[in-house]
Amino acid sequence: MDRNRLIELLRKKESGVITLSEIRELNEYLKTNTDDKIIADALNAVLAGSFKVEHDYQPGEIQRHVKNLHDKINTDLNTGLSAGKPNKNRLIIMISAIAASLILGIAGYYFIYSGSQHNTVAKNVLSTKKGSKSTLELPDGTKVWLNADTRLTYDKNYGEKIRAVELTGEAYFDVVKDADHPFIVRTKFMDIKVLGTAFNVRAYANETNTQTSLLRGKVEISLRNKKAEKIILKPNEKIILNNADVLTDNNNIASKRKEMPILSVVAIKTNKTDSTANEIQWTKNRLVFDQTDFGEIITELERWYNVQAVIKDSSILPRKLSGIFENESLPEVLESFKLAAGFNYRISDNTLTIYK
Amino acid sequence: MFPQSLYFRWPMNESRRKYLLHAIAEYSDQSAFDELFTFYFPALVPFANNIVKDVQLAEEVVEDVFVKLWHNRKTMVSIRSFSHYIYTATKYTAISSLKNQRTILYEDFSEDLRLTYSSPETIFISNENIAGIAMAINELPPKCRLVFRLIKEEGLKYEEVAQLLQISVKTVERQMSIATKKLITALQRMLPELRDHLKQKKA
Numbered sequence: 289m290d291r292n293r294l295i296e297l298l299r300k301k302e303s304g305v306i307t308l309s310e311i312r313e314l315n316e317y318l319k320t321n322t323d324d325k326i327i328a329d330a331l332n333a334v335l336a337g338s339f340k341v342e343h344d345y346q347p348g349e350i351q352r353h354v355k356n357l358h359d360k361i362n363t364d365l366n367t368g369l370s371a372g373k374p375n376k377n378r379l380i381i382m383i384s385a386i387a388a389s390l391i392l393g394i395a396g397y398y399f400i401y402s403g404s405q406h407n408t409v410a411k412n413v414l415s416t417k418k419g420s421k422s423t424l425e426l427p428d429g430t431k432v433w434l435n436a437d438t439r440l441t442y443d444k445n446y447g448e449k450i451r452a453v454e455l456t457g458e459a460y461f462d463v464v465k466d467a468d469h470p471f472i473v474r475t476k477f478m479d480i481k482v483l484g485t486a487f488n489v490r491a492y493a494n495e496t497n498t499q500t501s502l503l504r505g506k507v508e509i510s511l512r513n514k515k516a517e518k519i520i521l522k523p524n525e526k527i528i529l530n531n532a533d534v535l536t537d538n539n540n541i542a543s544k545r546k547e548m549p550i551l552s553v554v555a556i557k558t559n560k561t562d563s564t565a566n567e568i569q570w571t572k573n574r575l576v577f578d579q580t581d582f583g584e585i586i587t588e589l590e591r592w593y594n595v596q597a598v599i600k601d602s603s604i605l606p607r608k609l610s611g612i613f614e615n616e617s618l619p620e621v622l623e624s625f626k627l628a629a630g631f632n633y634r635i636s637d638n639t640l641t642i643y644k
Numbered sequence: 645m646f647p648q649s650l651y652f653r654w655p656m657n658e659s660r661r662k663y664l665l666h667a668i669a670e671y672s673d674q675s676a677f678d679e680l681f682t683f684y685f686p687a688l689v690p691f692a693n694n695i696v697k698d699v700q701l702a703e704e705v706v707e708d709v710f711v712k713l714w715h716n717r718k719t720m721v722s723i724r725s726f727s728h729y730i731y732t733a734t735k736y737t738a739i740s741s742l743k744n745q746r747t748i749l750y751e752d753f754s755e756d757l758r759l760t761y762s763s764p765e766t767i768f769i770s771n772e773n774i775a776g777i778a779m780a781i782n783e784l785p786p787k788c789r790l791v792f793r794l795i796k797e798e799g800l801k802y803e804e805v806a807q808l809l810q811i812s813v814k815t816v817e818r819q820m821s822i823a824t825k826k827l828i829t830a831l832q833r834m835l836p837e838l839r840d841h842l843k844q845k846k847a
Binding site: 299323335 | 716
């Protein structure tokens, strides 16, 4: 056997991509060439050993970088980088990190500037891409879980008088009690004012309604177009506001969709096994559907797995389905729905095609 | 034969890495996160430095990659190959930290790190020859050494290395063949010793 052929076969064997006929070829050869058999066995043993990296970082030096890392994390969480001067490089780093995330999206932390020439207020923007989630702590210690494709902004003067954040997408808030500084979530159609509580807000731009679910405490809801009307939510209640009706502010449209009132308050459903409300299962990385329209499920899957869905046959969209998924891949989720809903699918690149 | 100030990377096997990632994602375990960082830092900095050509900036890049990782720790469980992910994130973060962003070519990648070798118990060769194996690898051209390290020490797949270094899988295969050839040559020198050992075992 040619020397190079032997090397090639041994390399292939080591990398685990050798074909059956190549293995046969190699074994036949080694049977009659004892020296090369010894070499082949030794190579196999050598590569099973460990090749370690040598470097000249002293342990104390790495420790210093660990501390740097902690400082950076804390700066990001507590002040959203607003303490330091905005750093262009950092901005680029953040955005590039998004590009770098092949498998998961990465939340971008960056600055935008808003306001007039007289009054420039730095805004902190925290956002997640489709397919990614994030958690963060606001300057007052309030914890926020951001679901996929969500954007949360707050002014630099957060907490001076009020604690106001703006939200597009879905977030769960565990608000630190502070009666002197009310916590307000502003969404396109609904404002939520709280004094210290835990609640979930869902206000995606591409969905037909805005929802707020209250887990603990008390929240006061006011609608963007009817500021005077206040609705108080009690624990384990959820308010659903139909966005389309607010958009047109026209009750005639509401009458056309009789099945869906403009505004409704319903009880939160709780998962029996772990007593977590379905509305906040996403914070535990669980995808929960409870008699949900397949059309809505598709929208959710698009966000969760960062895919674009193409529906070839819309007749399957109204079918209602239930399921709980934890850390499951998109094909796994689709496989389990496929039979019940009677559809087939194809996934290529970032496109999910649903057909009958 | 090595300078006194040299430090070795604490070994990390696949199950340890898995354990750490789980502890970080599930329990926000800070000490697990520190261990992960401490492990990757010494190898990622020279890698980033290939691109930014400034050690301090390279260190910052690696810190920033891990800041992002911490913020996204909840979704970490969905990462299939952590080493591939972290090297790729480092590459892109390094590229965009440059004022004049440019395309990174394979030529930019080099390997400044040397490897040490420790043999498993199944192979009986003298200390001298163990050093010979390490030397064989360290004498490889820098790019070849980088490919070898990414595959053997970081556990990347051929396709992942190809993607990371923007080369073809064929090139990765070629580099690994060069490394294999070099190891075989080193082993050939040890043949008498290996033969003796085999005889003893049979006897």
